[in-house]
């Protein structure tokens with residue numbers, strides 16, 4: 001399958017393109033910068049230029065398009081710029097993909113659509129969080145990602161000949177970040193584990209970039225018309241915390257302590273059961289097996305699990 005990966009040179013896109021390439025697909029990174037792996041083909045393009053995108057995609061004739069290009073960090077640009085850039089990119093890329101004959105189109109949303117971290121407070125209705133949980137974006141990035149999901153769902157209603165979908169990758173950790181490179185937030189993964197406040201706002205979610213790449217591969221190979229337009233959470237099976245998840249969540253967000261009390265052991269506060277049920281995908285990697293250079297963290301035993309009634 002010939003698959004265009006927009007944003008293919010980015011933190012997530014690099015792994016997605018490599019996983020697709022290694023699985024025998026013809027992955028082509030479409031980005032403003034080159035893909036670092038010379039084995040992966042790339043096309044340099046400003047994806048905000050609609051005419052150029054329509055023309056390039058028509059020439060490339062992809063079987064599938066994975067749309068990742070975006071301003072990927074909340075508040076990293078003025079709010080209006082994030083909103084208009086991310087929503088324009090989604091509409092331009094999805095429309096051009098279908099016009100070029102692509103039969104599979106998958107776009108990246110974000111778990112931030114849920115609304116965690118809102119200045120006015122936020123409490124989950126239940127845990128673990130799943131795709132049925134209400135959304136409440138409170139900044140331009142999260143809102144743009146809700147629109148991305150809407151763009152995908154809209155085209156799914158009008159393009160029955162194609163299969164479309166979106167996914168909400170949790171905090172993406174690339175192979176070099178497990179080895180100590182700074183994350184998109186500037187700190188390292190070891191910093192994030194040593195200071196729970198850094199991951200608290202997102203309820204300790206994360207996903208290995210290669211696991212996310214394998215989700216994309218699975219979706220491209222398995223998704224059919226029966227799930228066109230659907231969104232999926234894509235996260236690790238455990239939480240990015242040394243403490244048991246119930247204890248970590250209760251410390252970070254006391255209003256969620258009751259909902260978190262039944263989360264077993266180190267399990268994630270985000271559920272990927274839908275992806276497992278409909279696509280047969282499950283995450284394979286945990287920070288405990290991937291983090292390098294921090295044996296004190298990797299070897300740390302989670303403390304006692306707190307339940308609503310106290311330590312269990």
Ligand SMILES: NC(=O)c1ccc[n+]([C@@H]2O[C@H](COP(=O)([O-])OP(=O)(O)OC[C@H]3O[C@@H](n4cnc5c(N)ncnc54)[C@H](O)[C@@H]3O)[C@@H](O)[C@H]2O)c1
Pocket residue numbers: 006007008009010011012013030031032033045046047048067068069070071072073108109110111168169170171172173184
């Ligand atoms: N990294 C995360 O933790 C995370 C979490 C949830 C969702 N996401 C989403 O996943 C996607 C990828 O995130 P990432 O962390 O790899 O981001 P990134 O910033 O590392 O990569 C984005 C890539 O898109 C390219 N790009 C941006 N605008 C472009 C344009 N106009 N034309 C061509 N290329 C353009 C950039 O050059 C870059 O290579 C984004 O949509 C992001 O919102 C990421």
